[in-house]
Amino acid sequence: xxxxxxxxxxxxxxxxxxxxxxxxxxxxxxxxxxxxxxxxxxxxxxxxxxxxxxxxxxxxxxxxxxxxxxxxxxxxxxxxxxxxxxxxxxxxxxxxxxxxxxxxxxxxxxxxxxxxxxxxxxxxxxxxxxxxxxxxxxxxxxxxxxxxxxxxxxxxxxxxxxxxxxxxxxxxxxxxxxxxxxxxxxxxxxxxxxxxxxxxxxxxxxxxxxxxxxxxxxxxxxxxxxxxxxxxxxxxxxxxxxxxxxxxxxxxxxxxxxxxxxxxxxxxxxx
Amino acid sequence: xxxxxxxxxxxxxxxxxxxxxxxxxxxxxxxxxxxxxxxxxxxxxxxxxxxxxxxxxxxxxxxxxxxxxxxxxxxxxxxxxxxxxxxxxxxxxxxxxxxxxxxxxxxxxxxxxxxxxxxxxxxxxxxxxxxxxxxxxxxxxxxxxxxxxxxxxxxxxxxxxxxxxxxxxxxxxxxxxxxxxxxxxxxxxxxxxxxxxxxxxxxxxxxxxxxxxxxxxxxxxxxxxxxxxxxxxxxxxxxxxxxxxxxxxxxxxxxxxxxxxxxxxxxxxxx
DNA sequence: AGCCGCTTGTGAACGCAGGCACAAAGTCGC
DNA sequence: GCGACTTTGTGCCTGCGTTCACAAGCGGCT
Numbered sequence: 001x002x003x004x005x006x007x008x009x010x011x012x013x014x015x016x017x018x019x020x021x022x023x024x025x026x027x028x029x030x031x032x033x034x035x036x037x038x039x040x041x042x043x044x045x046x047x048x049x050x051x052x053x054x055x056x057x058x059x060x061x062x063x064x065x066x067x068x069x070x071x072x073x074x075x076x077x078x079x080x081x082x083x084x085x086x087x088x089x090x091x092x093x094x095x096x097x098x099x100x101x102x103x104x105x106x107x108x109x110x111x112x113x114x115x116x117x118x119x120x121x122x123x124x125x126x127x128x129x130x131x132x133x134x135x136x137x138x139x140x141x142x143x144x145x146x147x148x149x150x151x152x153x154x155x156x157x158x159x160x161x162x163x164x165x166x167x168x169x170x171x172x173x174x175x176x177x178x179x180x181x182x183x184x185x186x187x188x189x190x191x192x193x194x195x196x197x198x199x200x201x202x203x204x205x206x207x208x209x210x211x212x213x214x215x216x217x218x219x220x221x222x223x224x225x226x227x228x229x230x231x232x233x234x235x236x237x238x239x240x241x242x243x244x245x246x247x248x249x250x251x252x253x254x255x256x257x258x259x260x261x262x263x264x265x266x267x268x269x270x271x
Numbered sequence: 272x273x274x275x276x277x278x279x280x281x282x283x284x285x286x287x288x289x290x291x292x293x294x295x296x297x298x299x300x301x302x303x304x305x306x307x308x309x310x311x312x313x314x315x316x317x318x319x320x321x322x323x324x325x326x327x328x329x330x331x332x333x334x335x336x337x338x339x340x341x342x343x344x345x346x347x348x349x350x351x352x353x354x355x356x357x358x359x360x361x362x363x364x365x366x367x368x369x370x371x372x373x374x375x376x377x378x379x380x381x382x383x384x385x386x387x388x389x390x391x392x393x394x395x396x397x398x399x400x401x402x403x404x405x406x407x408x409x410x411x412x413x414x415x416x417x418x419x420x421x422x423x424x425x426x427x428x429x430x431x432x433x434x435x436x437x438x439x440x441x442x443x444x445x446x447x448x449x450x451x452x453x454x455x456x457x458x459x460x461x462x463x464x465x466x467x468x469x470x471x472x473x474x475x476x477x478x479x480x481x482x483x484x485x486x487x488x489x490x491x492x493x494x495x496x497x498x499x500x501x502x503x504x505x506x507x508x509x510x511x512x513x514x515x516x517x518x519x520x521x522x523x524x525x526x527x528x529x530x531x532x533x534x535x536x537x538x539x540x541x542x
Numbered sequence: 543a544g545c546c547g548c549t550t551g552t553g554a555a556c557g558c559a560g561g562c563a564c565a566a567a568g569t570c571g572c
Numbered sequence: 573g574c575g576a577c578t579t580t581g582t583g584c585c586t587g588c589g590t591t592c593a594c595a596a597g598c599g600g601c602t
């Protein structure tokens with residue numbers, strides 16, 4: 001994260017990071033607690049949640065930090081620390097109750113309510129996104145699609161009719177859209193972004209390879225395939241340089257690679 | 272960075288398992304320089320490259336760190352430091368020559384050669400990816416598609432015929448695939464990953480929401496739409512808490528028990 | 543030529559995140 | 573009921589990445 005970064009943020013989030021209050025206002029639990037969760041930890045909480053859901057479906061009722069950390073591919077100490085950010089829901093000597101933990105993580109991640117999603121730009125990607133009717137992890141129903149192409153307007157994609165981007169303000173308000181996904185060509189991205197923001201959308205997932213300019217109160221996350229590919233390319237090149245010592249010996253060592261290496265902008269990577 | 276007096280290869284402090292390089296290797300400045308580039312900086316280099324390319328197309332010949340940093344949405348000091356990792360190609364008092372810098376960044380990112388890409392899983396996302404014939408930023412031609420569905424085998428998508436995943440070893444070797452993209456349902460991801468790795472692919476871009484287990488020499492980057500959405504959701508929730516103290520309280524729509532884990536997530540750009 | 547202003551490159555401080563190790567806290571067995 | 577064992581929660585240290593601030597270097601102007 002995208003890593004990140006993740007990270008690094010990410011590589012991308014809001015440019016200006018409000019450095020929070022120098023003096024912790026006493027202990028207003030609710031707000032401070034939520035604010036205190038590091039971005040990287042939030043990303044991992046989502047991973048834990050997936051692992052927990054899987055365990056739950058398998059009928060597992062209790063899980064230790066060690067087990068869960070393996071499933072999530074992280075260090076167990078890190079996992080415990082991450083969980084401690086949201087409270088103390090474990091039982092020493094036993095572990096965590098899967099059901100309880102799922103509930104708490106969902107609460108923190110704001111998954112107790114649905115977040116309607118609008119996808120702008122119904123090209124290849126937009127099409128693919130619209131067809132994820134279930135959308136990953138449920139709780140994020142796509143309820144609106146936008147484009148500028150007259151041929152697309154009115155045509156339903158994945159069961160949802162495409163509206164013209166001029167209708168963004170009204171549709172966003174009507175359907176209570178909280179998340180906007182930009183899947184347009186780069187040239188249109190900023191324009192679309194501005195329209196979404198004007199319509200009241202405060203969270204944007206941007207697939208276009210542009211750095212969006214947004215007000216401070218808007219949260220942007222960026223997914224950039226070109227960057228991902230180039231990072232991989234970098235590692236290929238780096239590897240090629242190392243050709244001298246210890247060549248391609250390394251057989252399929254399926255063993256546990258205990259190295260918890262790098263991590264970027266929210267996107268985990270395992271060398 | 273480390274002005275190591277003696278080449279102390281020995282473990283210095285913690286007796287645990289140092290994730291350091293197994294073999295001390297030498298310290299050839301040239302190679303070490305590449306290795307010394309922080310992961311986060313690599314991600315940004317890709318962003319800079321895009322901004323530089325844009326400038327170049329506009330006929331701009333020289334750019335200052337200040338200008339470029341604005342275009343890339345980062346701090347100018349950070350940009351200069353990032354660029355310093357790859358060498359000193361700027362001219363004090365003037366700035367950077369756009370053409371030269373593009374060349375150097377491309378060199379570091381290994382973009383002087385083409386990287387053939389294979390996409391596994393021709394569902395919604397795989398389809399979208401395959402149709403990016405140009406693929407983002409070019410230099411990453413998709414030359415192979417794989418799936419298990421007999422109805423898809425042989426059918427060309429985006430000009431490339433789909434092969435059965437049993438053919439991975441041969442096709443990967445024949446077409447010199449260096450990057451594998453996993454766009455399968457989560458249940459198949461690890462299996463596909465193993466096959467790619469066995470076939471010699473060392474870089475994988477994973478769109479499936481699973482933590483892949485791979486040998487140390489394989490580089491994996493993960494793009495997880497569900498995680499991205501949940502992070503955004505978190506920020507919505509945090510924001511809501513800041514205004515009014517609203518506790519859990521079920522949302523308006525109870526949303527029937529969602530379907531089980533949905534599919535993969537997808538993403539790209541330039542639809 | 544010499545000065546001046548601009549921009550790079552980087553040393554150093556700072557802050558945050560990661561990992562270790564241990565005390566606290568609970569369970570299980572006897 | 574008590575001790576031994578298990579596992580959580582966290583203080584502390586370490587290392588990385590970001591930011592600041594400034595000296596060094598280069599071009600242009602006089």
